[in-house]
Amino acid sequence: MLASRSFSRLATRSISTRNPHAALARSESHSGEDVLFHLGLSSADDLSQFRDVKYFLTGGSRGRIRSLANKVATTLPSHVTGLPFGASPTPIGSTDRYEMYKVGPVLMANHNMGIPTTAILLHEVTKLLSLAGADDPAFIRLGTSGGIGVTPGTVVVSTQAVNGMIEPSYDLPILGKMVKRDTTLHEGLAAEIIEANGGAVPLERGMTMATDCFYEGQGRLDGAICDYDEAGKMEFLNRAHAAGVRNIEMEATVFAAFTKQLGIRSAVCCVTLLDRLKGDQHPHSHEEIVEWDERPGDMILQYLLKSEAAAGAERAA
Numbered sequence: 001m002l003a004s005r006s007f008s009r010l011a012t013r014s015i016s017t018r019n020p021h022a023a024l025a026r027s028e029s030h031s032g033e034d035v036l037f038h039l040g041l042s043s044a045d046d047l048s049q050f051r052d053v054k055y056f057l058t059g060g061s062r063g064r065i066r067s068l069a070n071k072v073a074t075t076l077p078s079h080v081t082g083l084p085f086g087a088s089p090t091p092i093g094s095t096d097r098y099e100m101y102k103v104g105p106v107l108m109a110n111h112n113m114g115i116p117t118t119a120i121l122l123h124e125v126t127k128l129l130s131l132a133g134a135d136d137p138a139f140i141r142l143g144t145s146g147g148i149g150v151t152p153g154t155v156v157v158s159t160q161a162v163n164g165m166i167e168p169s170y171d172l173p174i175l176g177k178m179v180k181r182d183t184t185l186h187e188g189l190a191a192e193i194i195e196a197n198g199g200a201v202p203l204e205r206g207m208t209m210a211t212d213c214f215y216e217g218q219g220r221l222d223g224a225i226c227d228y229d230e231a232g233k234m235e236f237l238n239r240a241h242a243a244g245v246r247n248i249e250m251e252a253t254v255f256a257a258f259t260k261q262l263g264i265r266s267a268v269c270c271v272t273l274l275d276r277l278k279g280d281q282h283p284h285s286h287e288e289i290v291e292w293d294e295r296p297g298d299m300i301l302q303y304l305l306k307s308e309a310a311a312g313a314e315r316a317a
């Protein structure tokens, strides 16, 4: 079988950081090593096991990532995972802040909730993969979100991230100045994910809004503080919908901007747990929510299977 051209993985380039001061940081650490503080790893560890990483999958909840690691281990063929029959993945490094697993070429870690913890994870995982010499890994966020005018249970594959001002920008104060970064996601990777899904999981394309607050930032009326009314909330949600926003979560902007800056292919796939045009609280059953929570991961498993099959066929050709 010929490898699908869009899934081609043979022409690669190493992931790299963009920091001329990296050597200075090492000389300042007391042991001369580069410490990945929150992962509980450092450049003094044997990082060669990360060299073959081709996919980095992340999402907020540690339970979701643990369950995904087990699914990857049982779904991908053993010649890809390298795991002995029946072996389960175990966490790597410290599990205090993040829980990280590696199954063959798939690295997975939870990022917790919101932009700050996600930014820390992105910095440290990118340094880790760069130190290990990994080739062109794709970064994919698998999460939950509130939909806007979207049937609950649908996975939104983001075209672009926007901030809480409905602007396509990740804004970060650096050295006392506001720095704005582009939040466009990789078209080709999204197309491959959608093609691999083959209609199995209901999905839509659209912009994803990332806010700094689940309650006021997302225009909810059910937080502990609320200084606006239903009309103001609906005006905001309708304005976002008219701009092309189809879901709201809390990390897409930093994820898109960080990866874009370093030339890393990235995608954001978040299932919608409710339609915010119809309310603020989750009206669906626990069983439905649990099933929907798994959909982005199930979709990505199909992508991994197809991508690895294409890579294998290309190597054999």
Ligand SMILES: O=P(O)(O)O[C@H]1O[C@H](CO)[C@@H](O)[C@H]1O
Residues within 6 Å of the ligand: 059, 060, 061, 112, 113, 114, 142, 143, 144, 145, 214, 249, 250, 251
């Ligand atoms: O389900 P995860 O991936 O955590 O994503 C969403 O859920 C959390 C809020 O409930 C935020 O992190 C938001 O982005």
Ligand SMILES: O=c1cc[nH]c(=O)[nH]1
Residues within 6 Å of the ligand: 144, 145, 146, 147, 214, 218, 248, 249, 250, 273
């Ligand atoms: O409404 C929602 C649901 C999940 N995650 C969010 O950030 N918002």
